[in-house]
Amino acid sequence: MPRDGNETKQRILDAAQAHVLEKGFAATSVDDIQQAAGISRGTFFYHFPSKDDLARALIVRYGQADYTFVEGFRERAERLATDPLQRALIFLALHEDVFQEMQPEEAGCLFASFSYEAGVLDDETEAIIVESIEHWRRVLGGMLEEAMLQHSPVMEDVDPYLLADLAYGVFQGAFILSRSLGDKGLMSSHIREFRRYLEVLFGVVPARGTRTETGSAAPL
Amino acid sequence: MPRDGNETKQRILDAAQAHVLEKGFAATSVDDIQQAAGISRGTFFYHFPSKDDLARALIVRYGQADYTFVEGFRERAERLATDPLQRALIFLALHEDVFQEMQPEEAGCLFASFSYEAGVLDDETEAIIVESIEHWRRVLGGMLEEAMLQHSPVMEDVDPYLLADLAYGVFQGAFILSRSLGDKGLMSSHIREFRRYLEVLFGVVPARGTRTETGSAAPL
DNA sequence: GTATTTATACTGACCGGTCAGTTTAATACA
DNA sequence: TGTATTAAACTGACCGGTCAGTATAAATAC
Numbered sequence: 001m002p003r004d005g006n007e008t009k010q011r012i013l014d015a016a017q018a019h020v021l022e023k024g025f026a027a028t029s030v031d032d033i034q035q036a037a038g039i040s041r042g043t044f045f046y047h048f049p050s051k052d053d054l055a056r057a058l059i060v061r062y063g064q065a066d067y068t069f070v071e072g073f074r075e076r077a078e079r080l081a082t083d084p085l086q087r088a089l090i091f092l093a094l095h096e097d098v099f100q101e102m103q104p105e106e107a108g109c110l111f112a113s114f115s116y117e118a119g120v121l122d123d124e125t126e127a128i129i130v131e132s133i134e135h136w137r138r139v140l141g142g143m144l145e146e147a148m149l150q151h152s153p154v155m156e157d158v159d160p161y162l163l164a165d166l167a168y169g170v171f172q173g174a175f176i177l178s179r180s181l182g183d184k185g186l187m188s189s190h191i192r193e194f195r196r197y198l199e200v201l202f203g204v205v206p207a208r209g210t211r212t213e214t215g216s217a218a219p220l
Numbered sequence: 221m222p223r224d225g226n227e228t229k230q231r232i233l234d235a236a237q238a239h240v241l242e243k244g245f246a247a248t249s250v251d252d253i254q255q256a257a258g259i260s261r262g263t264f265f266y267h268f269p270s271k272d273d274l275a276r277a278l279i280v281r282y283g284q285a286d287y288t289f290v291e292g293f294r295e296r297a298e299r300l301a302t303d304p305l306q307r308a309l310i311f312l313a314l315h316e317d318v319f320q321e322m323q324p325e326e327a328g329c330l331f332a333s334f335s336y337e338a339g340v341l342d343d344e345t346e347a348i349i350v351e352s353i354e355h356w357r358r359v360l361g362g363m364l365e366e367a368m369l370q371h372s373p374v375m376e377d378v379d380p381y382l383l384a385d386l387a388y389g390v391f392q393g394a395f396i397l398s399r400s401l402g403d404k405g406l407m408s409s410h411i412r413e414f415r416r417y418l419e420v421l422f423g424v425v426p427a428r429g430t431r432t433e434t435g436s437a438a439p440l
Numbered sequence: 441g442t443a444t445t446t447a448t449a450c451t452g453a454c455c456g457g458t459c460a461g462t463t464t465a466a467t468a469c470a
Numbered sequence: 471t472g473t474a475t476t477a478a479a480c481t482g483a484c485c486g487g488t489c490a491g492t493a494t495a496a497a498t499a500c
């Protein structure tokens with residue numbers, strides 16, 4: 001059954017990605033991948049000249065999938081709301097949903113995995129990661145930049161692109177915490193907390209005062 | 221120069237930690253470590269029965285250093301302020317200073333590095349990582365819990381321990397972004413942004429209205 | 441419409457090298 | 471004298487990578 005070579009290639013990439021996300025690239029042997037993908041050793045090297053080429057292919061595919069996801073979420077957010085802040089909040093909430101449905105073994109980012117394995121990727125491939133982060137920054141940062149024009153933030157010197165980077169960082173941090181603590185639900189709660197930050201920063205706050213606290217709101 | 225065995229052991233751990241933080245544990249060979257530490261192959265195995273024992277020792281030492289750091293910062297923060305919110309803000313600012321003085325090759329967390337290399341550490345050693353995270357959570361979360369009693373947060377259902385976890389995640393995420401983008405300064409700005417979140421959440425906000433925006437502060 | 445060719449997909453044994461770990465004999469110090 | 475260290479040789483498992491050959495199916499030929 002030599003028909004569809006591309007299907008095999010994708011199966012190799014799927015098996016490889018799962019292994020790399022769990023154990024890391026260096027600790028993933030070609031034999032591991034070959035066995036998990038249900039193919040022979042020769043077939044692996046038929047599709048990928050070297051293990052480093054596999055790494056490159058993994059990053060390329062991951063970057064493309066990431067781009068598609070982000071653009072899809074952007075479009076959905078733009079369809080669901082006209083207010084730019086609401087769009088940003090929805091954009092993040094859509095990510096939250098995805099993470100909630102993730103299997104524990106998927107909870108991780110391939111880019112982050114390689115970030116602690118310097119020297120594997122060549123400069124071009126590293127650039128794909130940078131582009132991917134910058135794409136995210138452009139999309140979410142752009143929404144927040146627009147939001148600033150319509151909602152006065154409660155603080156001065158708000159940098160919408162720093163906020164976008166921070167959101168990306170929160171995702172990455174939540175992945176690591178989630179893996180270290182074995183707590184899957186952590187992902188959602190961290191994203192939700194970040195959304196709360198945006199809400200309170202842009203003044204979209206549910207009315208206070210219904211609470212039972214002692215009262216005085218004066219700070220410091 | 222066979223004098224101090226412990227000094228050699230520490231030199232091995234130093235060299236190993238630097239390599240692991242850069243390339244990962246699996247990609248770090250005993251020869252790499254041995255050469256970087258300026259010792260012989262035999263000496264490495266004299267001090268560490270196996271490479272896995274080295275991993276364990278690295279985590280133990282890192283956990284201890286982490287504990288010392290956090291406790292030191294907690295004490296300094298408690299000395300510098302009595303208000304629990306201010307203590308939390310100072311506690312974070314002290315971390316910010318440390319990260320600012322970090323060399324690019326140090327920018328990373330050993331725990332995070334191992335979080336993408338499953339299977340290397342035994343359960344006991346993994347538990348050290350969990351304890352370390354929980355220690356952080358107790359310290360910062362405790363400060364924030366106290367802060368909630370004195371400052372009414374502008375939102376309901378604020379979970380001080382979730383905020384502490386989030387701060388930890390922001391650190392981790394900033395490390396990854398910093399490494400991926402090659403931007404060292406990112407660390408500080410992300411921590412500073414998180415502190416702003418706490419400020420705005422607890423109502424410690426510099427007066428608004430001095431800004432040049434169109435005016436209306438009413439949201440949504 | 442069967443034989444032949446061609447391109448693609450795949451196999452598994454094999455090779456050279458590297459890795460973690462062992463052993464040994466000699467040596468430096470306190 | 472015992473602890474710390476060195477240098478070097480060695481083992482065996484495993485690793486990435488190669489290669490000669492097989493299987494398949496569609497295209498081409500007769």
